[in-house]
Amino acid sequence: MSENTVAHLSGVTHRYGAVAALEEVDLEVRRGEVLAVLGPNGAGKTTAIHLLLGSLPVQTGEATVFGRRPDAPGVRARRGAMLQISGVPDTLTVGEHIDLFRAYYPAPLPASRLLAMAGIEGLERRRFGKLSGGQKQRVLFALALCGDPELVFLDEPTAGLDVEVRRGLWEEIRRHRESGRTTVLTTHYLEEADALADRIFVLQRGRVIAEGAPSTIKARTAARRVRCVTRVTADTVRSVPGVVRSETRGQHLEALTSRPEALVRELLDRDPDLRDLTVAGAGLEEAFLALTRESDHPEPVR
Numbered sequence: 001m002s003e004n005t006v007a008h009l010s011g012v013t014h015r016y017g018a019v020a021a022l023e024e025v026d027l028e029v030r031r032g033e034v035l036a037v038l039g040p041n042g043a044g045k046t047t048a049i050h051l052l053l054g055s056l057p058v059q060t061g062e063a064t065v066f067g068r069r070p071d072a073p074g075v076r077a078r079r080g081a082m083l084q085i086s087g088v089p090d091t092l093t094v095g096e097h098i099d100l101f102r103a104y105y106p107a108p109l110p111a112s113r114l115l116a117m118a119g120i121e122g123l124e125r126r127r128f129g130k131l132s133g134g135q136k137q138r139v140l141f142a143l144a145l146c147g148d149p150e151l152v153f154l155d156e157p158t159a160g161l162d163v164e165v166r167r168g169l170w171e172e173i174r175r176h177r178e179s180g181r182t183t184v185l186t187t188h189y190l191e192e193a194d195a196l197a198d199r200i201f202v203l204q205r206g207r208v209i210a211e212g213a214p215s216t217i218k219a220r221t222a223a224r225r226v227r228c229v230t231r232v233t234a235d236t237v238r239s240v241p242g243v244v245r246s247e248t249r250g251q252h253l254e255a256l257t258s259r260p261e262a263l264v265r266e267l268l269d270r271d272p273d274l275r276d277l278t279v280a281g282a283g284l285e286e287a288f289l290a291l292t293r294e295s296d297h298p299e300p301v302r
Contacts (some may be wrong), residue, residue, distance in 0.1 A: 004031050006151050007052050007070075012061035014047050021047040023206045024061075026108050029151070034173060034183045036193035039203035045186050047201070052184070053081055061097070065151065077105060080149035082140045082157055089131025094120060094139055097128060098146065105147030117172050118142035119165060133160045141169060151182045158192060165197050170196060194284040202273055204292050218287045222238055224260040225286060227252050228277040232270045240266050245289065 007029040014022045022044045029035050029052075039045050050056040051063045054071025057119040065075045088097060095111070102108035115121045118138040123131070128139060137160055144152055154173070158166040166189075173183055173196055187193055193200055193214070200217050202210040210217055223244060229251050242259030257263045260279050267274055282290070 005029065006031050007065040007184075008063070009048060009051060010062040012051060012058065014044075014046075014051065014056065014059050014065060016076075020206050022051075022203075025203075025206070027206055027208075028236070029184055030199075030294060031182055032177060032180045033198040034177050034185055034196045036185045036187065036197035037203065038187070038193055038200060042205075045203055045204040046155070047206075048185065049083075049155060049186065053079075053153060077147065077271045078149060079151040079153070079247060080144040080147055080153075081153040082144035083153075083155045088128055088136075088140065088143070091127060092210060093125050093127055093213045094131070095124035095140065098124075098142060101143045101146040107148060108146050109148045114142040117145060118171045119168055134162065134165065137161055138165065138169070141172075145172075145176075149181065151184070152176065155186045156188065157185070158187070158189065166192070190283075190285040190288055200284075201287065202291055210291050214284055215293070216279060218282060218284055218290060220287055223256045223258050223286055223290060225256045225280050225282055226257060226260055226263050226267075226277075227261040227280070228267065228274050229253070230267055230271045232267055232274075236270070237263070237267075244293070245286075249274040256282065256289075 005028055008026055009027040012022050012025045014021065025048065027048060037045050037048060048055065051058060052070055054069065054075070063070050066078060068075050078221050092100070098111050098114055102111065115124065115237060118141045120135065120138050120142060122143065123135060131139065137157065141157055158169055161169070170192070173261065176183055183191070185196060197214055199212060200214055201208065208250065210220060221291065231254050234246040234253060237243055237253065237255050240263055242262060243255050243257045246253070246255040255263060264277070264279065
């Protein structure tokens with residue numbers, strides 16, 4: 001573990017009864033980065049985060065934050081967290097929540113700055129329980145940053161937010177990183193992980209299946225994305241050799257294939273009037289789907 005390591009899991013296995021949520025997982029969080037932890041539902045993301053927060057005991061292996069136990073008082077003062085299950089009382093106002101959370105920290109950010117960062121100016125006197133889902137998300141984001149944390153855990157921070165508000169929170173996450181601080185992000189928006197993360201850590205069924213920069217993860221699949229407007233149906237395209245996924249989005253057919261040239265020839269043979277054709281490299285979404293599919297259906301040992 002280097003001096004640049006802010007937090008880590010080493011050889012961690014965690015079970016709920018007979019079910020293994022994590023199996024021999026090693027995870028390193030580095031100073032000044034945004035680390036995205038990705039995986040399907042049930043992959044072990046939440047368990048990993050709660051172990052680093054100290055809200056779950058370590059069963060096997062080791063977990064440290066700032067070189068200490070995750071639940072140490074000195075650690076809690078230096079990190080923040082935004083979780084899907086917050087336990088924030090509905091009866092307090094936004095301003096009361098922010099004042100209360102700021103009181104937990106020795107050098108909190110000003111309340112006015114927190115309101116601006118989360119885009120919730122003017123909501124100070126609104127009770128938390130009367131807010132919309134998106135407004136609640138932004139309040140929880142502000143609460144996570146109250147202590148000006150060196151390390152912040154953000155669990156699905158932009159779920160339910162519109163595009164403009166989501167991108168505003170992205171800018172705050174980038175500013176947090178530019179100040180030398182660290183963010184651990186879990187998200188189902190793969191565009192979000194691609195836009196924000198310096199590194200990506202992919203879990204599947206409690207095991208690590210990929211780790212690296214977004215470009216490294218995307219390079220793990222040789223597939224290409226073919227997109228066009230055509231009369232050919234997605235079901236027909238799925239039968240073409242090399243196609244791993246095909247669907248219709250609006251007017252466009254989109255297919256992921258390891259043999260783009262063969263697919264384009266097949267499409268043109270079936271529909272000479274095909275239009276708006278593009279062939280591009282696989283994005284993070286395609287790479288993620290390919291990785292998790294490979295993990296579910298590994299190649300047989302020969």
